Amino acid sequence: MNKTNRYSLLAAGLFAAMPQLAAAHSGTHDVTAVAHLSYSEAYSEKLKKGQEVGTELLVLDGHFEFNEHVGMGDITPETTWSAVVQGQTLATGKLGDATKKKFGAKGGMAVINVPGGGTLRFTWNAKAIMLKLKWKGEPALARLYKDQTTSINLPQFPVDIAIGSLHGYFNVPVTGQAKAKTKKGVVLSKIALKGTANSAGLDALDRDGDSYTADVDCNDFAPTIHPGAAEATLDGVDSNCDGRDSGVAEVVETFKNPGTYSSPVINFKISSPPGPGTPVYGPPRDFSGYNKSFALAIGKTSYYDPTTGIKWNDDTITPVSDGQDIWRGWTHTGKWSFFNGNAGDKITLNVQRDAQEATLRGAHPGFILFWRPEGGPLFWAGTQDLDEGQTALPADSDSVVGHVIVQHADWTIQGLPAKADHTAPAGVDAELYPMKTDSYTMYYVDSGYDADKYEASKKLIMHPTAFKGMALNDGTAGAFSKSITLPKTGYYMLYVANVLEVDDWGIGADGKLTTTGEVWEVPAKGCWVNITISKP
Numbered sequence: 139m140n141k142t143n144r145y146s147l148l149a150a151g152l153f154a155a156m157p158q159l160a161a162a163h164s165g166t167h168d169v170t171a172v173a174h175l176s177y178s179e180a181y182s183e184k185l186k187k188g189q190e191v192g193t194e195l196l197v198l199d200g201h202f203e204f205n206e207h208v209g210m211g212d213i214t215p216e217t218t219w220s221a222v223v224q225g226q227t228l229a230t231g232k233l234g235d236a237t238k239k240k241f242g243a244k245g246g247m248a249v250i251n252v253p254g255g256g257t258l259r260f261t262w263n264a265k266a267i268m269l270k271l272k273w274k275g276e277p278a279l280a281r282l283y284k285d286q287t288t289s290i291n292l293p294q295f296p297v298d299i300a301i302g303s304l305h306g307y308f309n310v311p312v313t314g315q316a317k318a319k320t321k322k323g324v325v326l327s328k329i330a331l332k333g334t335a336n337s338a339g340l341d342a343l344d345r346d347g348d349s350y351t352a353d354v355d356c357n358d359f360a361p362t363i364h365p366g367a368a369e370a371t372l373d374g375v376d377s378n379c380d381g382r383d384s385g386v387a388e389v390v391e392t393f394k395n396p397g398t399y400s401s402p403v404i405n406f407k408i409s410s411p412p413g414p415g416t417p418v419y420g421p422p423r424d425f426s427g428y429n430k431s432f433a434l435a436i437g438k439t440s441y442y443d444p445t446t447g448i449k450w451n452d453d454t455i456t457p458v459s460d461g462q463d464i465w466r467g468w469t470h471t472g473k474w475s476f477f478n479g480n481a482g483d484k485i486t487l488n489v490q491r492d493a494q495e496a497t498l499r500g501a502h503p504g505f506i507l508f509w510r511p512e513g514g515p516l517f518w519a520g521t522q523d524l525d526e527g528q529t530a531l532p533a534d535s536d537s538v539v540g541h542v543i544v545q546h547a548d549w550t551i552q553g554l555p556a557k558a559d560h561t562a563p564a565g566v567d568a569e570l571y572p573m574k575t576d577s578y579t580m581y582y583v584d585s586g587y588d589a590d591k592y593e594a595s596k597k598l599i600m601h602p603t604a605f606k607g608m609a610l611n612d613g614t615a616g617a618f619s620k621s622i623t624l625p626k627t628g629y630y631m632l633y634v635a636n637v638l639e640v641d642d643w644g645i646g647a648d649g650k651l652t653t654t655g656e657v658w659e660v661p662a663k664g665c666w667v668n669i670t671i672s673k674p
Contacts, residue, residue, distance in 0.1 A: 437471020472635030504587030
């Protein structure tokens with residue numbers, strides 16, 4: 139393996155295991171410590187059995203004084219810490235993660251084995267907290283001088299340390315020497331670096347020049363990341379420093395008690411009765427593997443905007459108003475399905491009315507696509523309606539709690555019965571995509587609806603600003619096609635439903651939808667739509 143690839147793999151392993159700077163320094167930090175830090179780094183390479191092997195030792199030795207804001211009493215097992223070198227998180231965790239620890243009235247200590255290689259020792263008394271980190275992972279600063287022979291004099295090397303609310307921002311002047319020699323045709327490096335600094339403070343500390351100082355900038359090494367920045371949904375980066383990786387709002391609902399929250403049972407191994415000529419490939423409504431087709435019955439009024447009606451909003455929800463992007467629609471009359479996809483996959487979603495209903499008027503299918511970081515179906519007893527005579531849901535059911543779903547937002551359901559194995563699969567950053575044992579979040583990916591009308595005078599039962607920018611026009615009413623690039627690897631939930639075409643509509647005083655002059659020539663209960671998800 140060549141040198142470049144080897145170090146790329148080391149870095150990938152390190153940063154996959156560690157939350158990035160956004161996670162370590164999220165939020166506003168108002169306590170800047172009087173602090174001192176010494177830094178040293180030694181890196182050497184040798185040939186071992188013909189292979190180039192690098193050995194790293196980085197040592198950070200710090201001293202943080204307590205002040206009027208933070209004292210020894212604030213140091214607990216729940217106190218978080220992080221070490222960030224040149225904008226990359228070396229390590230982060232809690233003091234309670236220590237293999238050896240003591241939290242006493244006069245002081246304490248915590249010794250932590252750091253993932254990636256190394257140890258971190260904290261000690262504290264009434265006046266200060268001290269740390270010593272010995273790191274054996276990927277070279278921090280030394281990697282910049284590999285294969286060189288040169289003297290090193292770097293005026294500012296950024297090292298940021300956080301211990302609870304205490305934060306030290308250091309611009310360490312580093313000096314040292316790099317030497318390179320060739321052995322058996324391979325260039326080997328030996329590098330020694332050191333430096334000391336006091337905390338740089340926050341008055342003018344804006345390392346990336348984006349006008350946001352390090353106390354509020356969750357990544358002060360990237361000018362495109364700061365409070366108020368544009369957020370790219372599900373790209374693995376918290377660009378606007380709000381602690382979330384999402385460019386849409388979040389709606390949080392609370393499940394109260396079993397029986398008070400009604401939702402349709404969803405069993406992905408039992409499909410709705412198939413439509414005419416429906417092929418059956420594998421478990422119905424499981425699109426994993428792509429290029430499968432199904433016919434599903436969707437209801438007469440699957441989509442509409444009930445935001446002006448009192449009864450459609452659970453009391454944990456703040457009803458949205460005109461001009462906002464969050465809208466809600468019935469789950470009972472639409473259909474759910476799922477598939478497992480990989481980040482970067484481009485899929486094409488094709489939805490059209492069944493051939494026997496294609497010429498009939500009034501139905502316009504739509505969809506919402508969510509990603510769930512849990513990576514597979516979930517089941518909580520007591521969170522769903524049960525069929526007559528059914529006493530428990532089958533284990534392969536999937537939980538979609540609530541009468542109505544949000545149509546343009548992340549959707550978090552909390553207060554569910556605890557589920558011990560509700561954890562993130564490998565590779566999912568639990569800081570950006572938190573998974574609690576009593577809740578789950580469906581992350582919005584995309585949505586759209588067939589906006590082609592049969593009659594210009596008719597209205598779709600959609601609020602005028604619902605699904606902003608999601609109207610799909612191809613000249614054919616009752617069908618649409620949409621290509622989507624999947625942002626994450628994992629488990630996707632697809633909701634397909636219907637928009638009804640009428641002369642007019644509104645919300646009555648009782649909170650119910652009212653319509654006039656319905657144009658509806660398909661069967662009264664709904665219509666069949668054919669769905670295919672293909673992957674080029």
